Amino acid sequence: MIEVSELTKRYGGKTAVDHLSFTVRPGQVTGFLGPNGAGKTTTLRMILGLDAPTTGAATVSGVPFRHHPRGLRHVGALLDAGQVHGGRSAAAHLAALARSNGIPRRRVDEVLQEVGLAEAATRRIGGFSLGMKQRLGIATALLGDPPVLMFDEPINGMDPEGVLWVRRLFRRLAAEGRTVFLSSHLMSEMENTADQLVVIGRGRLIAAESVRDFAARGTRGCVVVATPRAAELAAVLTAAGGSVEPEGPAGTERLVVTGLPADRIGALAFENRIQLHELTTRTASLEAAFMELTADSAEYLAGQPR
Ligand SMILES: Nc1ncnc2c1ncn2[C@@H]1O[C@H](COP(=O)(O)OP(=O)(O)OP(=O)(O)O)[C@@H](O)[C@H]1O
Numbered sequence: 391m392i393e394v395s396e397l398t399k400r401y402g403g404k405t406a407v408d409h410l411s412f413t414v415r416p417g418q419v420t421g422f423l424g425p426n427g428a429g430k431t432t433t434l435r436m437i438l439g440l441d442a443p444t445t446g447a448a449t450v451s452g453v454p455f456r457h458h459p460r461g462l463r464h465v466g467a468l469l470d471a472g473q474v475h476g477g478r479s480a481a482a483h484l485a486a487l488a489r490s491n492g493i494p495r496r497r498v499d500e501v502l503q504e505v506g507l508a509e510a511a512t513r514r515i516g517g518f519s520l521g522m523k524q525r526l527g528i529a530t531a532l533l534g535d536p537p538v539l540m541f542d543e544p545i546n547g548m549d550p551e552g553v554l555w556v557r558r559l560f561r562r563l564a565a566e567g568r569t570v571f572l573s574s575h576l577m578s579e580m581e582n583t584a585d586q587l588v589v590i591g592r593g594r595l596i597a598a599e600s601v602r603d604f605a606a607r608g609t610r611g612c613v614v615v616a617t618p619r620a621a622e623l624a625a626v627l628t629a630a631g632g633s634v635e636p637e638g639p640a641g642t643e644r645l646v647v648t649g650l651p652a653d654r655i656g657a658l659a660f661e662n663r664i665q666l667h668e669l670t671t672r673t674a675s676l677e678a679a680f681m682e683l684t685a686d687s688a689e690y691l692a693g694q695p696r
Pocket residue numbers: 401404405406424425426427428429430431432433574575689
């Protein structure tokens with residue numbers, strides 16, 4: 391469990407994180423979302439005790455991170471995959487960390503295997519691609535077998551196969567009962583990965599809720615219906631209180647209906663003996679909800695500083 395309470399960070403006159411409070415629970419993947427410059431990295435650094443908050447506090451499993459002895463066994467984190475000593479091999483890098491954190495050496499081989507770097511174990515990290523560095527960063531986070539894991543933009547630089555792999559890994563880690571907290575500025579990355587979301591903009595909390603509840607706040611969903619008797623159905627649905635818009639060029643038979651659920655539309659069509667070729671509910675897109683809710687909080691919009 392990660393608990394953040396009234397966390398604030400100011401850099402001179404700039405407030406990077408502004409009275410932020412949220413809880414990240416175990417057994418779930420929680421996405422930490424916000425546009426560029428929203429304050430995600432600053433928040434993660436304060437949770438990890440790498441930056442001191444101006445005011446407020448963060449705890450991991452009830453204790454400030456810096457009070458955890460042998461940190462890697464309590465929290466595994468990937469902040470900046472590029473920040474590793476390029477001259478060392480992956481195995482040597484992990485072995486040094488294992489030693490200083492009192493972690494058995496066998497974990498090095500286990501985590502290299504886990505992240506798909508076993509073949510590259512003795513190669514210099516300096517020659518790794520960004521995707522390989524991300525995998526090494528994930529291996530580092532997993533080294534101490536910790537109950538709490540935090541990853542800053544873990545999908546950056548990964549190829550599609552890597553993205554699928556990492557999604558499955560996060561889901562498995564959560565299913566094992568761990569707390570998994572991932573940051574991203576792309577909603578599309580979270581849609582298929584996270585159960586819960588913490589959304590921030592300009593350092594402030596915008597939402598902390600399930601992915602489903604978050605999506606429901608955005609543009610309303612609608613129902614798409616196709617029929618050879620579009621004009622008649624449109625009249626029936628309008629009379630029942632729905633709003634109907636034809637979709638596509640004139641003369642096509644698809645209608646986009648808002649204000650009536652699919653089962654009611656199906657029943658009305660049946661009662662009026664109107665044949666349907668399609669009846670599909672389109673849920674509000676998560677991306678649309680994210681754009682709507684963070685539109686005012688993006689630090690830079692279309693190149694103009696705000
Ligand atoms: N050391 C620092 N000194 C001054 N300002 C800083 C410092 N670190 C961060 N900031 C500012 O604080 C704000 C939040 O930055 P942060 O990196 O936490 O955002 P982010 O949400 O992680 O963004 P991104 O998605 O671009 O990584 C930004 O305006 C940034 O310029």
